[in-house]
Amino acid sequence: MVNKIRTIVLGVTGSIAAYKAAELASRFTAEGFCVDVIMTESAQQFISPLTFRNITGRPVVTTMWDIASEFSVEHVALAEAADVVLIAPATANIIAKIACGMADDMLSCTVLATKAPIVIAPAMNDNMWSNAITRENVARLMKRGFTFVGPARGRLASGKMGLGRLTSLDEIYGITLQVLGRKGDLAGKHIVVTAGGTQEPVDPVRCLTNHSSGKMGYAVAEAARNRGAEVTLISAPTALAAPPGVKVIGVRTAEEMLKAVQDSVKKTDALIMSAAVADFRPVKAASHKIKRQDMSKLTVELEKTPDILAQVTGNFIRVGFAAESRDLIANARDKVKRKGLDFIVANDITEKDCGFGTETNRVTIIDGKGKVDELPLMPKDEVADRVLDKLRGVLK
DSSP states (O other): OOSSOOEEEEEEOSSGGGGHHHHHHHHHHHTTOEEEEEEOTTGGGTSOHHHHHHHHSSOOBOOTTOTTSTTSSSTTHHHHHOSEEEEEEEOHHHHHHHHHTOOSSHHHHHHHHOOSOEEEEEOOOHHHHHSHHHHHHHHHHHHTTOEEOOOEEEEOTTSSEEEEEOOOHHHHHHHHHHHHGGGSTTTTOEEEEEESBOOEESSSSOEEOOSOOSHHHHHHHHHHHHTTOEEEEEEOSOSSOOOTTSEEEEOOSHHHHHHHHHHHGGGOSEEEEOSBOOSEEESSOOSSOOOGGGOSOOOOOEEEOOOHHHHOOSSSEEEEEEEESSOHHHHHHHHHHHHTOSEEEEEETTSTTOSTTOSEEOOEEEETTOOEEEOOSEEHHHHHHHHHHHHHHHHO
């Protein structure tokens, strides 16, 4: 997806949550971003610049007056290099300075000089966050196009519970990637993704389901978000956190998923059906828990669930997934033809390190003309990008 190394300027200000910025710097660096850290004087009271230097492998900017710094001669160099400026944590002080257009330190200078998008993750005392002055400053910056993520409600440095805690690093990370992808190759597109294994109730306690973890579908949704798409994720129950910046619709049964898909594809460019939809359901679910001691055997009459891809129609790209245990190519090709798919992503669930619940996958992509593209074993987020590369080609 990315053809060049992108630069994230990470501003760290004087909050007790400053130590969490080190984890953010580590995550972005591990993903191949160039991370340049600017620390305010107050931030250095909470965490050492050496920490960030060791994590990023880059010099840390702590003052405008360091003549040895590569950024000292032209103080707007970082502003020009940035693809996004992320301030996390952001104190009430830095928010007020930026809102007023002040430029008396390296961070405020960079913000004032950059044309890159700016993401702010506030962290402060709850009374400071709710203060009318702070609210006015935030509203002013949002009107100017700044993106705010958080704060969250939780235990604060004062020991009390309130709204002002730095929001989760997952949310900051995800929203920053979404902002970075605004001009991506899927910008302006709406993509509907399904994920997880549906559950068909046998009684109020038990259900028929499958081994799907939802990881592949969630990876596709996040990758599409990172490439600029507006994403709707229709998810059966999973243990996964909702991806930030993605509209998530929770469903349980195949019938509920069908209804959600029908509603969501009215204005969409593509439907990617990565969910493992149960093929059968009990004809009638028991209204009370079936007690083991009441019977020696249990017979459950089953009927087919709705075929979502067969019932959903519209002028959009249709992508299916096929989890097979034998005759992978033949079964996948048959599914492409029967369901009128633009292409299908198939994998053999009996192979090691791929399929349900794993972090990696080995898939074969087959298009409507029968062309086969076998991909090697790779992490599911990389598989997701390869699927979206194929989708981009079809959209063109």
